[in-house]
Amino acid sequence: MSLAVHEIFASIQGESSFAGWPCAFLRLSGCNLACSWCDTVHAAERSTPYSLEAAFDALTAFGLPLVELTGGEPLLAPELPALAARLADAGRTVLVETNGSLDISVLDPRVVAIMDIKCPSSGMADRNDYANLDRLRPRDEVKCVLADREDYLFAREVTARVRECRTVLFSPVTGSLDPAELAAWMVADRLRARLGLQLHKIIWGPDTRGV
Numbered sequence: 001m002s003l004a005v006h007e008i009f010a011s012i013q014g015e016s017s018f019a020g021w022p023c024a025f026l027r028l029s030g031c032n033l034a035c036s037w038c039d040t041v042h043a044a045e046r047s048t049p050y051s052l053e054a055a056f057d058a059l060t061a062f063g064l065p066l067v068e069l070t071g072g073e074p075l076l077a078p079e080l081p082a083l084a085a086r087l088a089d090a091g092r093t094v095l096v097e098t099n100g101s102l103d104i105s106v107l108d109p110r111v112v113a114i115m116d117i118k119c120p121s122s123g124m125a126d127r128n129d130y131a132n133l134d135r136l137r138p139r140d141e142v143k144c145v146l147a148d149r150e151d152y153l154f155a156r157e158v159t160a161r162v163r164e165c166r167t168v169l170f171s172p173v174t175g176s177l178d179p180a181e182l183a184a185w186m187v188a189d190r191l192r193a194r195l196g197l198q199l200h201k202i203i204w205g206p207d208t209r210g211v
Helices: 052-060 080-089 149-159 179-188 199-204
Strands: 003-012 022-028 048-050 066-070 093-098 112-116 141-146 167-172
Touching: 003 052, 022 052, 048 052, 052 080, 066 080, 080 093, 141 149, 149 167, 149 179, 167 179
Parallel strands: 022 066, 066 093, 093 112, 112 141, 141 167
Antiparallel strands: 003 022, 003 048
């Protein structure tokens, strides 16, 4: 068995409570969803097979303490949980960015799941696995990507079910929802969530790959 790797690179972590930290990334190819605003469609274009050992060596070669496994949808790969655990064994802080449609309990408890809740504008809201809300571990984070007011109201209702110790991130779709407008809604509602902007898009532009 091998991992279908689209790209491996080092950059700045862009959209979580870890935003701003240098990070080694592994992006897997393939996804089981098709969000209307997806910004990584290119991940389906090509892939290179990597053994777990080769992926581990490539990621640790960057010498960075923070590692993110993303996609596509990383939990489609049966080998992904073992790679994440191996990286944690090596002392890395491991983030797995997942779309929320698959069971996150397969991940080692040392791993941080950054789990999406898909909102109506994505066209994928019916694919949310809401049982994951009960599977969240203390370090896990929940992210909602929002394109409009309907998305905001939906996310506000769903994330009210997330325990207070968890980080909740509301992120506007670039070019669809003004971050200032989203910020105003969050302040008006005294929302227990963080505004998340995609730092990599601000720094390098929305269409730059490998960042």
